[in-house]
Amino acid sequence: MPKARKSAISAPAPESLATALHIGAGSVSMMVAERAADGTLTPVDFLEQPAPVARDIFRLGSVSLSTTERVVSIIKGYQKSIAELGIDPHGITRAAATNILSEARNHETVMNRIRVSCGLRVSTIDDGEMTRLIYLKTRRRLQHLPAMRKDTTLVVHVGPGNTRALLFQNGRITRYTSYRMGTHRTREAVEASHTEGPALLRVIREHAFGNLAQLRFDYSDVSIDGLVIIGYEVQSIAAPLTRSSGACTVKMLRQFTAEAAGMSDVELVKRFHLDYQTAEALLPALEINLAVAETLKLDEVHIPGSDYEQGLLHDLLVSRELSGAFTEDVLRSARILAERYQSDPGHGEHVCNLCARFFHELSDIHQLTQHDALLLQVAAILHEVGTYVSPRAHHKHSEYLILNSEVFGLDRMDVTIVAQVARYHRHAVPSLDHPGYAALSTDDRIRVSQLAALLxxxxxxxxxxxxxxxxxxxxRESGKLRLRLPGLSDAAVERLAMASKADLFEQVFGLGVVIDEDS
Structure with missing residues (x-):
């Protein structure tokens, strides 16, 4: 069994350190990073040890007791290491697990075992956050690749259970899709064929056929200029594939894949210095990426040479702090969803802008984050999508449609918050009698009430x-928030609406809302 990979620099003051733990498909890893005053992170320590989580899930349907105990043992070892740096071993900044863990029948048992033994709450990375992490990796570390400077570039991430594709046009994301086609999922699915070499490659290709056909259809309306492929396995062998250029011809990738198919897992481990979990999933990773390139009729692929796992740990620490271009891409996705349900775009956009004004003006009272501001803007854009179903009770229809939709860059909890905020944009205020609201934690119920009050x-x-x-x-004066609306000579309609909708605002913030005459 390979030893933990570790690279250490110097140990700065504990209070400036951030820690990220990731229970991945084939390993458990941890990064300790120093956070500078401007928020940038510099790695101080990196640890990684193999654990066959994905193999168990796709072969057995659950994580075995031996693998669970190995994960616990690895985490305890990491906790001991960070304690030596003066860091609270139970105060890890972010502890996350691969999204395929949710497919294990005993995933809650595994999480509870880690919590009891290690004192850690581990969250599962859902599809929304995984897409956000891929986006972040693309924006922060792949912009230098020649492919990213092309007009239309597809970034494909072949993960352990799923493949995700993000389409960038002129540097901005315009589309993203997901397919139930992954390295470990495919490895276990084709294991029963007992084939080797070229025959195994054909079985892998046949198994992926339906997903490849869907991918071809999803991007048949665009001319893709460049393809960037990322993922744990393919980035592990980027050096021999790209020879430091970052690019690899499809012909070379085909030859490399055929050569790898002729090797045993042991030979792959020795030849490319891999652990056994990575070696097992390497052939599906190579063949799926090759199939994607051939499906899109491309001659070249680009593979980043950066360490996949270290990059992921870094991004786990900053994924909720994104702003700028990311915010615009999230809002663009919300606008596309609103358009799909024929929501009035002018109204949604104007309410979005007004929400931003109220959020900024009352920041000293609500103490919410910029991420909360983004969720409020998304809720504003989408709050009337329910009229697509019916104008009657459309706030409830909006809640349902949002809950059952995806918004780029938002995880499931984000989408849930947005749905609840949109649900309370009219009529009843939040109540524990409402199941969706009652199911939230106390902190999230407070967030929903504050954001809904502003909306x-x-x-x-x-x-x-x-x-x-x-x-x-x-x-603000005497328990009132007084609004003056310059340029609006008659605000009778707005006053009437405010009289029926400002109740929650007063309950939450303790301020009545008054619209003054514009003198």
């Missing part, structure tokens, strides 16, 4: 759907 008052100012309110002046 309701912003929506009241856009009651006419005519974008009449272009300016707002705020003033």
């Amino acid at each position: 309701r008052v912003a929506d009241a100012l856009e009651r006419t759907h005519a974008q009449r309110v272009s300016q707002i002046e705020f003033r």
Whole structure:
């Protein structure tokens, strides 16, 4: 069994350190990083040890007791290591597990075992966050690749259980798709064929046929100029494939894959310095990536040479702190969803802008984060999608449609918060009698109430759907938030709407909302 991979620099003050733990498909890894004053992270320590989590899940349907205990033992060892740096071993900044763990019948038992033995709450990375992490990797570490400077580039991540594709056009994400086709999932599915060499490659290709056909259809309307392939296994052998250029011809990838198919797992371990879990999944990774390139009729692929696992751990620490281009891409995805359900775009956009004004003006009261601001804007854009079903009770229809949709860059909890905020943009205020709201944690219920309160008052100012309110002046006095609307000569409609929608705002923030005359 290979020893833990470790690279250490120097140990700075514990209070400046952040830690990330990842229970992956084939290993358990940890990074300790120093956080600078500007928020940038510099790796201080990196540890990784193999654990056959994915093999168990796809072969047995659950994580075996021996693998569970190995994971626990590895984590305890890491906790001992960070304690030597003066870090609280139970205060790991972010502890996350591969999203395929949720497919294990005993995933809750595994999580509980880790919590009891190691004192850690581990969250599972869901599809939304995984897409966000791939996006972050692309934006932060792949922009230098020649393929990313092309007009239309597809970034494909072949993970242990699923494959995700992100389409970038002129540097901005315009589409993303997911397929139930992964390295470990495929390895276990074709294991029963007992084939080797070229015959095994054919079986892998046949197993992936349906997903490849869907991928071809999904991107048949665009001309793809460049393909970037990322993933644990393929990046592990990037050096011999690309010879430091970062690029590899499809012909070379085909030859390399055929050569690898003629080797045993032991030979792959020795030849490419891999652990056994990676070696087992290497052939499916190579053949699936090759099949994607051939399906898209491309002559060249680009493979980053950076360490996949270290990059993932780094991104786990910053994935919820994204702003700028990421925010715009999330909002663009929300607008596409709103358009699908024929929601009034002018109204949604104007309420979104008004929400941003209220959020900024009351930041000293609500103490919410910029990520919360993003969720509020998404809820504003989507709050009326329920009218697609029916104008009657459309707030409830909006909740349902949002809960059953994807918004790029948002994980399932984010989408749940957005759905609840949209649900409370009109009529009843949040109540424990409502199952969706009651199912949230106390902290999340408070967030929903605050965000919904802001959305309701912003929506009241856009009651006419005519974008009449272009300016707002705020003033707080005597338990009131007084609003002046310059340029609006008659605010009778807005006052009437505010009278019915500002109730939650007063309950949450302790301020009544008054619209003053514009003198």
